[in-house]
Amino acid sequence: MRDYGNFLKSNSGIFAVLAAGLVLAFVLGSAFHLNLLTIAILWMVLSLSWNLVSGYAALVSFGHAVFFGLGAYAIVLLQLKFQLSPWLGLPLATLLGAGAGMLIGVITLRLSGVYFALAMLCYPMALIYLFEYLGLQEVTVPMHREEPLWFMQFQDQRSYAFLALGLLGLALVLCKAVEQSRFGLWLRAIKQNEPAALALGVRCFRWKLLALTLSGGLGAAAGALYAEVVLVVTPTSVFGMVVSAQALVLTLFGGLGTMWGPVIGAVLLVPLAELLKHELGAELPGINGVIFGAIVVATVLLAPRGIFWRVREALGWKTANDPFSKPGDSATAYASQWVPEQGARTDPAESNVPLLRVEGLKRSFGGVTAADNVSFEVRQGEILGVIGPNGAGKTTLMNLINGYIAADAGSVSLDGQGLLGKSVHEVARSGIGRTFQVARVFPDMTLFGNVAVGALAGPSSGDWRAATWRALDLVGLRSRADVLGGQATARDLRLMELARAASQRPKLILVDECLAGLSSDDVEEMVAALLRLRDAGTTIMIIEHTMHAMLRLADRFLVLDHGCVIAEGEPRSVMQLPQVLEAYLGRRFAEGLAHA
């Protein structure tokens, strides 16, 4: 019985919304108000569908009407041409919407930002013209007086509200499941910093595609039920810009990226717009559109992420609304996870086993050769320092190994396994971690949450809390685990990135200038963290300009200039070589030094 109570408690919000809907359906008497209630619920479902893609994953879509319209036309045409009951048509329309979502996703998800938004707009706009061309300007649901129930044609207007509430219940349960699941976490990670998510091995494309598929199904279901309620379907009424804008406006106003946003938005705005249209529509046609426009402008200025977040902020709930971002309960359970493992590290001088082997790597950008026949090895257990003047091609080298940039020629292998041609997330999964020149943080997650994304995306995500705490202890961030990423200091972000990469226990970590701009105390802390990481058995390849730190860290140096390897070997002797001095100080200075 306790499980039953827990179930009620954890879903109390959903039950409250559904109960309120039921009460309204019984209290409202007039057909007009019942119809308004039903339509408001269906817009809510469409907005939840939009929110799945555009709120959680921040892929703003201007064309969600495409799913709504396909669902509406599907259910009506199936009924008209094949006498198929809407009870069967509704799931079929949902499947069609999901299929459309997947197909559109495969084509369109390669785009991002504004390109994605505008491309999404093209689908419903093109379908308006196509459906008009096909002679479907106006399609009416046929009456079936002989079997009204089988054809969803009820005497009592309440029945439609109940149906809509049923769909809303399913939609809310789906959204809640997404929010609580790892899938939801991947979407938030993609929204907040996609390159970082990729570098942790998150299959971003796949998760975005799943979001669009679910969203397409949900949007089509809303459209199908809408058609059964309004009985007449025209291309502009279901594919029109108003439909897409409705979903966007309701969610934006209520709150982006939370299931309560569409609920709040639809409860407040749909009745307002419909009543305005009903009362003033005759004298002032378009008044509801004007109000919507004004609301969007005001929302962007006053509460850019919507009412839900604004109210939370005003109430002082600063904590991240994220089940994976709360270290509180688990902090004591996972006291001090960091125990240096004896014998974890093989001495690179003794083993001499190559871990990463790069041969003949080439890449040019136009006339600039950023990597010119680069060959070197990273040995098991060592710290390899990569140095060279600005523009020598150091970061490009990391991007090539990582898969961010495609190589023109050459080969890269980790433990004998070829890496070139693999995508960023595949390289990450084969055991290479990465930190960035400018720290890439998930700003709305805590530092704990940031590292947890790494632990969860890693190869063994079983006990991800333990892995997260271990990584945080390794870099010394335990005490600041619940600071929001967006409010953390530069040093803590660098430490977090190191912990996030380490939480996956990669074979090799590529560290790109993690000391730049830090104070000397902070540098000490960072160096200590790097040494602990190495002692734990992780091999490190690091780019850095801070020479005194590099001399303490690196076992060997690799010197690059103009995309070429000009020296490699024991740090202090490498720094004496004439070609290295020349690259750093210029030819004349180096010659002067040699003569002196």
Place this chain on the structure above:
Amino acid sequence: MTGISWDEVSFTLELLAQAIVSGILIGGVYALMSVGLGLIFGLMRVINFAQPDFMMLGMYAAFFAIAAVGGMAFAGPVVTTLLGALVAAAVVGLLGWGVHRALLSHVLSEKQGGQDAQVMMTLGISLLLQNGGRMVFGADPLTIRTPLSSQAWSWDFLLINQGKAMAFAVAIVLTIGLQLFMSRTLTGKSMRAAADNPEAAVYMGVNVGRVHRIGFGLGIAMTAAAGALIATSTPFQPYIGLDFLILMYASVVLGGLGSITGAFWGGMTIGLLQQVSTVFLPIQLQNMVVFVAFLLIVLVRPQGLFGRVSERI
């Protein structure tokens, strides 16, 4: 091959030649409206969803201005059309300047929401203009009547509509005028500097905020003038903007986001594509061609045909 006669082929070729001529004429006007959008994007990287709705306002501004002076009889169709386009540019351009100052300037920085906030804001402005237009102007379609639109020069089988030729000429003159402004005047030069690197422009003493406002107003003015020209051959109503939104973006993306000359050639190309497609496709699908073209362009060549990569995706 038996079904196709020489007559049919030659008829199709004539249609094609005619479509190319109309494509170039209408393409010139598309080019002008896209240049306006391209200027705004290039200068401040604002994605302006409301651009075609400002164009709609330009149509009404020209309509009422020309009606107020008593129609085309005022100074002959050529001068009066030019006048209408200039009034549209001035009035709507000023409005654009004001909208930038009052609203858009508050969401430009990343901290204020960045690009998402800008797009949402311009979507709100678009809804306001469309539906406000519906309230003020009504839903009945209007056209700017000019005797030129029913006159044509004919050359063999080719017919060149004088109204469209006139619109084309005005569009070209305005585009050249904008180019000269950008390359010869101090304001134009500071605009180009601010577009290239806003931070460096500030250090060189350019008032970037002011330059952005002027640039936004100017871009809106160009598009509004194009609207005034289109209104002489096409009926318009408050929701006409949506038909042109994707068309404009297709032109600008095709020309390479951020490039003014690119936007010009992009607009020309889209005009040609749209007109030539009518030879091979049913007329109802003419507008669909633009959407399909846009999708193909962003998927296959997002850097545009004429420009360099100006946005990494």
